Amino acid sequence: MRRLLIILLAALATLTVAAQHDNTIYIEDFEMAPDSTVTVNVTLANGEPTGGFQFRMSLPAGLQVEDIELTRHSKKHKMYLASNQVNDSTWMVVVYPMGQDVLPTDSVAVLRLTLTAAQQFNGGIIAITRAMGASQESTTIYYDDSTANVTLP
Numbered sequence: 073m074r075r076l077l078i079i080l081l082a083a084l085a086t087l088t089v090a091a092q093h094d095n096t097i098y099i100e101d102f103e104m105a106p107d108s109t110v111t112v113n114v115t116l117a118n119g120e121p122t123g124g125f126q127f128r129m130s131l132p133a134g135l136q137v138e139d140i141e142l143t144r145h146s147k148k149h150k151m152y153l154a155s156n157q158v159n160d161s162t163w164m165v166v167v168y169p170m171g172q173d174v175l176p177t178d179s180v181a182v183l184r185l186t187l188t189a190a191q192q193f194n195g196g197i198i199a200i201t202r203a204m205g206a207s208q209e210s211t212t213i214y215y216d217d218s219t220a221n222v223t224l225p
Contacts, residue, residue, distance in 0.1 A: 074143070078173050085125070086219035087220060091152055092117060093220065095117065095118060095213060095214065096116075096215055097116050097125065097207040098115055098117070098200060099114055099200070099220035100113070100115070100223040101115070101223070102222060102223075103224065104157060104223075104225075105189065106189050107190065107193075108144050108188070108189055110116050110187055111182070111187075112183055112185050112187065112220075113183070114174060114182060114184070114185060115179060115180065115182065116153070116180065117179040118175060119177060120213065121174040121175065121176050121177055122205040122206065123132075123168075123172070123174045123207065124167055124168035124169055124205060124211070124214060125175075125213075126164065126205070126207030127200050127202060127203035127204075128162060128164055128202045129162065129163045129164075129201040130198070131196075131198055131201070132161075132216075134188075134189055134190040134193035134194065134222070135163070135188070135196065136188050137157070137186070138187065140153065142182070143180075143183060143184055145181065146183065149176075150169055151167050151169055153167055153175070194224070195222050195223045196222055197219050197220065198219065199218075200217060200219070200220075201217045
């Protein structure tokens with residue numbers, strides 16, 4: 073009985089770790105010097121096939137978006153990109169198919185951001201919020217909010 077309990081607890085722990093990576097859109101933490109430009113990946117960790125997604129991205133003071141582009145993975149799955157700057161620090165990003173294509177279940181970079189830091193940039197947090205997508209059955213998939221810490225080297 074005790075052995076079975078240990079096996080069940082180990083299985084639950086494995087499921088918990090796996091679930092932490094499902095349904096999240098995120099950027100890994102990175103370093104960036106003032107008055108510089110970097111390119112970083114936006115990763116989609118989706119627990120089910122996704123027929124597109126959208127999110128809001130808020131940037132810290134002194135950081136600006138120069139470009140947002142699809143990765144090869146997104147292009148291979150026939151995704152398109154629309155983005156709009158909502159205000160000085162917030163962007164709305166939408167990735168969508170023109171047909172019935174979907175992004176398969178995976179954890180993979182789907183976008184690349186080119187960011188420029190002003191001379192007075194002191195680091196900060198990039199927040200991804202209000203993220204949602206569509207399943208193959210056209211039901212809403214809600215993605216967890218995430219943050220990336222941008223630190224000075």
